[in-house]
Amino acid sequence: MTATQSNADVAETRNPPGAGPAEAEGALKAIYQRRAVRAYTDEPVPREEIEQLLEAAIHAPSAVNLQPWGFVVIQDRETLTRYAEEGKMLLLGDPPTEEVVESGFSGNDWLRQMAASADFAIFHGAPALVVIYATSSGGTQDCFLAAENLMLAAWTLGLGTCPVGLALPLFNRKEVKADLNVPSDWVAALPITVGWPAGETPPTTRRPAQIVAWR
Ligand SMILES: Cc1cc2nc3c(=O)[nH]c(=O)nc-3n(C[C@H](O)[C@H](O)[C@H](O)COP(=O)(O)O)c2cc1C
Numbered sequence: 001m002t003a004t005q006s007n008a009d010v011a012e013t014r015n016p017p018g019a020g021p022a023e024a025e026g027a028l029k030a031i032y033q034r035r036a037v038r039a040y041t042d043e044p045v046p047r048e049e050i051e052q053l054l055e056a057a058i059h060a061p062s063a064v065n066l067q068p069w070g071f072v073v074i075q076d077r078e079t080l081t082r083y084a085e086e087g088k089m090l091l092l093g094d095p096p097t098e099e100v101v102e103s104g105f106s107g108n109d110w111l112r113q114m115a116a117s118a119d120f121a122i123f124h125g126a127p128a129l130v131v132i133y134a135t136s137s138g139g140t141q142d143c144f145l146a147a148e149n150l151m152l153a154a155w156t157l158g159l160g161t162c163p164v165g166l167a168l169p170l171f172n173r174k175e176v177k178a179d180l181n182v183p184s185d186w187v188a189a190l191p192i193t194v195g196w197p198a199g200e201t202p203p204t205t206r207r208p209a210q211i212v213a214w215r
Contacts, residue, residue, distance in 0.1 A: 011059055030152040035203065037160025038124040040195035044075065045128045049157055053130065053194065056153030060145035068139025069146050069189070072131040072171075072180050080123060087122045087170040091115040099169035111166075122167055126193035129164075131171050133186040143189030150192060160197035167191040 019027065050073055062068060074080055090097060092115050096106035105111055114120055123129055132147055134140045151161040170176055171188035178184075 026156075030155045034151055034155045035160070035201035036162040037193070037195070037197045037201050038162055039198040039201075040124060040126045040160065040193070041198045042127065043196050045159065045194055045196070049159065050075075050128060050130070050194065052157065053150045053153050053159075057130075057132070057146040057150040060142065060149045062139075062142035062145070066136065066139065066142065068134055068136040069143050070133045070135045070182070070186055072133065072182060074129045074131070075127065077127075080126075080129060083129075083167075083170060083176070084122050086176075087167045088115055088120060090169050090173075091122075091166065097169065097173075099172045102172070103165075103168045105166070105169065115166075122164060123191075123193050124162055126160075126162070126195040128194040129191055130194055131167075131180075131191040132189045133171075133182060134189045135183075135186050137187075140187065140189045147190045147192060154194060158196070159194055160201070162193045164191045164193060 054071055054073075057071070058067065058069070074083070090100055091105060092112060093100065100106050115122075130150065132143045132150075134143050147163060151163075154161045168188050168191070171180075171182075171191055174184065176182075177186070
């Protein structure tokens with residue numbers, strides 16, 4: 001991409017010529033250097049940057065190009081703090097709520113212990129959160145592709161991200177959806193924290209690809 005081309009211009013290009021060496025290197029760097037970032041500075045993320053992330057997200061592939069995603073962006077500190085507390089209390093609730101059971105988090109002692117810790121911060125203190133909702137049944141896997149696009153685009157801007165599956169029960173609550181103008185039949189696919197990383201995040205390890213057939 002040249003300095004004068006916007007992301008939208010790039011996406012509109014017909015018969016894209018394919019990646020040259022510089023593009024290929026940049027794309028691979030984003031894939032290999034993205035990290036789940038769990039420490040952020042307090043600096044807010046400008047609206048323009050968030051818009052760029054959403055633009056990247058919606059360029060993900062989707063089955064029959066259904067684009068079954070909807071987004072909630074939360075940057076208001078008070079709202080983030082309130083939801084962080086609510087998300088934590090949901091994980092600790094006994095008996096577990098329907099949303100916690102549906103997320104598969106009930107009866108997990110390790111998880112309860114982690115959530116009970118005084119320094120547990122479900123959104124890692126990030127100044128922004130994007131929640132991707134599936135707008136149709138079966139749309140969740142398309143939303144995951146959108147999520148990866150968003151996280152890779154964030155890396156190109158120097159922003160850190162972390163998927164937060166632990167907040168799924170929260171964003172699937174009837175009351176929370178109503179509070180956020182989310183239609184009741186949408187399903188939270190993945191909340192993602194966004195912010196400027198505080199320090200470096202070391203890479204995590206990967207097992208080699210398990211190739212069980214190559215015929
Ligand atoms: C669907 C999904 C849910 C996740 N949920 C959480 C979460 O609730 N909290 C968290 O800190 N990290 C969460 N992660 C981040 C993973 O722990 C992280 O991606 C993994 O450890 C690999 O590290 P890396 O992303 O830095 O390569 C989640 C990742 C995925 C894909």
